[in-house]
Amino acid sequence: MKFGGTSVADPEKILRAAERAVRARKEGSDVVVVVSAPGEMTDELIALAQRVSQEPDAREMDVLLATGEQMSIALFAMACRSLGCPAVSLTGPQAGIHADDRHTRSRILEIRPQKIFSELRAGRICVVAGFQAVNPNSDVTTLGRGGSDLSAVALAAVLRASGCEIFTDVKGVYTADPRIVPDARKIASLSYEEMLELAGAGAQVMQARSIDLAHRYGVRIHVRSAFHPVAGTWIEKAEEKRMEDATVSSLALDKGEVRLTLVEVPDKPGIAARVLTELAKKEIAVDMIVQSAPTQAGVNDISLMTPRATSEAARATLEALARRIGAKRVDITEQVAKVTVVGTGFRRHAGIAAKMFGTLADAGINIHMITTSDLKLCCIVDARHAESALRALHKAFKLGRR
Ligand code: ASP
Ligand code: MG
Numbered sequence: 001m002k003f004g005g006t007s008v009a010d011p012e013k014i015l016r017a018a019e020r021a022v023r024a025r026k027e028g029s030d031v032v033v034v035v036s037a038p039g040e041m042t043d044e045l046i047a048l049a050q051r052v053s054q055e056p057d058a059r060e061m062d063v064l065l066a067t068g069e070q071m072s073i074a075l076f077a078m079a080c081r082s083l084g085c086p087a088v089s090l091t092g093p094q095a096g097i098h099a100d101d102r103h104t105r106s107r108i109l110e111i112r113p114q115k116i117f118s119e120l121r122a123g124r125i126c127v128v129a130g131f132q133a134v135n136p137n138s139d140v141t142t143l144g145r146g147g148s149d150l151s152a153v154a155l156a157a158v159l160r161a162s163g164c165e166i167f168t169d170v171k172g173v174y175t176a177d178p179r180i181v182p183d184a185r186k187i188a189s190l191s192y193e194e195m196l197e198l199a200g201a202g203a204q205v206m207q208a209r210s211i212d213l214a215h216r217y218g219v220r221i222h223v224r225s226a227f228h229p230v231a232g233t234w235i236e237k238a239e240e241k242r243m244e245d246a247t248v249s250s251l252a253l254d255k256g257e258v259r260l261t262l263v264e265v266p267d268k269p270g271i272a273a274r275v276l277t278e279l280a281k282k283e284i285a286v287d288m289i290v291q292s293a294p295t296q297a298g299v300n301d302i303s304l305m306t307p308r309a310t311s312e313a314a315r316a317t318l319e320a321l322a323r324r325i326g327a328k329r330v331d332i333t334e335q336v337a338k339v340t341v342v343g344t345g346f347r348r349h350a351g352i353a354a355k356m357f358g359t360l361a362d363a364g365i366n367i368h369m370i371t372t373s374d375l376k377l378c379c380i381v382d383a384r385h386a387e388s389a390l391r392a393l394h395k396a397f398k399l400g401r402r
Contacts, residue, residue: 001020001021001024001031001033001034001165001167002033002034002035002036002130002148002149002151002152002164002165002166002167003017003033003034003035003036003076003167003226004036004148004166004167004168004169004226005036005037005038005039005040005041005042006039006168006169006226007167007168007169007226007227008035008036008038008072008075008076009038009039010038010039011075011079013226014038014072014075014076014079015079015082015083016226016227017035017076017079017167017226018076018079018080018083019083020167020226021033021076021080021085021087021125021127022080022083022084022085022125025085025125026085029162030120031125031126032116032120032125032126032128032155032159032161033076033125033126033127033128034128034129034130034148034152034155035069035072035073035076035127035128035129035130035148036068036069036072036130036131036148037065037068037069037071037072037131038068038071038072041068041071042065042068042131042145045064045065045067045068046061046065048064049061049064058103058104059103059139061103061104062103062104062132062139062140062141062142063139063140065104065131065132065142066091066092066129066131066132066140066142068131069091069092069129069130069131069132069148070091070129072129073089073091073127073128073129074089076089076127077089077125077127080125080127085125086122086123086124086125087124087125087126087127088119088124088125088126088127089127089129090115090116090119090126090127090128090129091128091129091132091140092128092129092130092131092132092133092134092140092151093132093133093134093138093140094115095111095113095115095116095126095128095129095155096111096112096113096114096115096116097111097128097132097133097151097154097155098110098111098112098133098134098135098136099133099134099135099143100135100136100141101135101136101137101139101141102141103135103139103141103142104141104142104144105142105143105144106133106135106141106143106144107143108133108143108150108151108154111154111155111158113155113158113159116128116155116159117159128151128155129151130147130148130149130150130151130152131143131148131150131151132151133151144207144209145207146206146207146210147207149166149207149209149210150207150209150210150213152164152166152210153210153211153213153214153217153219153221154213156214156219157213157214157217157219161219162220163219163220163221163222164214164220164221164222165221165222165224166206166221166222166223166224167224167225167226168205168223168224168226169225169226169227170205170223170225171186171224171225171228171230171232172186172187172223172224172225172231172232172233173186173187173190173195173198173203173205173223173233173235173250174186174187174250175187175249175250175251175394175399175400176250176251176252176253176390176394176399177203177252177253177390180253180387180390180391181251181390181391181394181400183394183400183401184394184399184400185399185401186232187233187249187250188231188233189233189234189235189236189239190233190234190235190249190250191235191236191237191238191239191344192211192212192214192215192236192238193215193238193344193375194238194249194250194342194343194344194375195211195221195235196208196211196212196215197340197342197376198250198252198340198342199211200287201252201253201254201338201340201342201376201378202252202253202254202255202256202338202340203250203252205223206221206223211235214235218237220234220235220236221234221235222234222235223235238344245344245345246343246344246345246346246348246349246351246352247343247344247345248341248342248343248352248397248399249342249343249344250342250343250399251339251340251341251342251390251393251394251397251399252339252340252342253337253338253339253340253386253387253390254337254338254340255337255338255383255386256307256308257287257305257306257307257308257336257338258305258306258308258311258332258333258334258336259303259304259305259332259333259336259368259369259380260303260304260305260306260311260315260318260330260331260332260333261302261303261330261331261332261333262275262301262302262303262318262321262322262327262330263301263327263328263329263330263331264299264300264301264327264328264329265299265300265301265302265322265325265327266298266299266325266326266327267298267299267300271302271325272289272302274321274325275302275318275321276289278317278318278320278321279306279314279317279318282310282313282314282317284306284310284313284314284317285306285307285310286304286305286306286314287304287305287306287338288303288304288305288338288369288371288378288380289302289303289304290302290303290304290369290370290371291303299328303369305336305338305369305380308334311332311334315330315332318330335382335383335384336368336380336381336382337380337381337382337383337385337386337389338378338379338380339378339379339380339381339386339390339393340376340377340378340379341356341376341377341378341393341397342375342376343375343376344374344375345374346372346373346374346375346376346377347373347374352377353372353377355396355397356377356379356393356396357370357379359392359393359396360379360381360389360392360393362392363385363388363389363392365381365382365385365388365389365392366381366382366385367379367380367381368380368381368382
């Protein structure tokens with residue numbers, strides 16, 4: 001049972017979450033709980049660090065960040081005890097979660113679950129700090145933002161849990177963000193592939209890395225509300241009967257990326273490789289790389305999307321490169337949004353792409369960039385059209401409540 005920051009934001013919420021864990025224990029399950037830092041604490045800790053140092057040391061940053069989750073585990077375990085159920089808090093290192101030494105973005109190497117198993121055998125609920133682990137130097141390290149989802153899925157895999165419940169502040173995964181599309185529907189079940197695409201397309205429900213891990217280890221995930229005792233969304237293996245169909249399951253919107261274009265790049269072998277190598281060296285994430293066909297003059301444009309947070313670094317990198325490879329200039333377009341249709345079987349059913357583009361055209365919305373795969377159709381549009389694009393597509397694909 002994983003409880004995110006909003007579910008443990010204050011003492012009342014911690015007690016309510018603990019009640020659910022205690023109930024599951026009393027009903028006979030062995031229970032391992034993973035918690036995040038309360039509320040926005042991780043953001044606050046990062047801001048705090050920046051007030052004493054412009055470039056905080058990564059090792060010390062991890063020592064600081066780990067305190068958020070440590071607060072949650074102690075309070076959660078106390079709450080379970082006050083509800084009459086034995087419980088023990090475990091930091092990531094105590095829980096046997098080992099990771100590499102890339103501070104603030106470590107990868108899990110291995111989990112040694114002996115301590116968890118012995119606590120469970122003694123009848124206690126184990127309350128494990130998400131997001132943190134121990135590295136080969138015996139230092140505490142963290143797993144990247146949203147990392148407690150990863151901790152929960154990894155533990156569920158190693159412990160061979162019957163499932164991994166992700167308790168959150170929404171009731172499940174919806175056909176679109178209900179704050180934008182009022183008749184959005186809760187989806188009963190999604191495949192790992194679809195959920196991974198959704199997470200990559202900007203849906204905030206779960207960290208993408210954790211879904212990838214769940215897929216590889218076959219961990220069934222149930223995303224559900226921490227506050228309402230109703231079924232949420234199951235993420236599991238695709239149903240076989242659906243395999244040959246084309247279905248649209250949901251829509252996502254991402255305003256967190258900007259578009260960069262290298263204009264009039266000489267059309268020569270190796271140029272795209274150099275662009276990507278330069279960005280990769282700086283660990284800048286890129287998405288939707290699109291190269292236009294060459295013109296008569298032997299040049300083409302290369303466009304890509306990159307997270308807003310790294311857009312300045314990406315621009316500087318591309319500008320330096322543009323001078324070396326003889327490209328004309330670098331354009332940056334900030335006011336854009338990515339609208340994604342997620343589903344399955346798109347390759348064999350071109351009608352779905354036709355419908356997406358037609359719907360946007362009917363709404364008078366211009367498309368800047370398009371990428372497609374069997375599982376998703378992505379369009380970059382002006383940011384000011386993002387919400388109306390989402391609503392129009394939701395209607396066109398009949399995703400609303402019936
Ligand atoms: N507290 C960490 C974060 O905010 C980990 C998590 O919430 O999953 O990124
Ligand atoms: Mg969080």
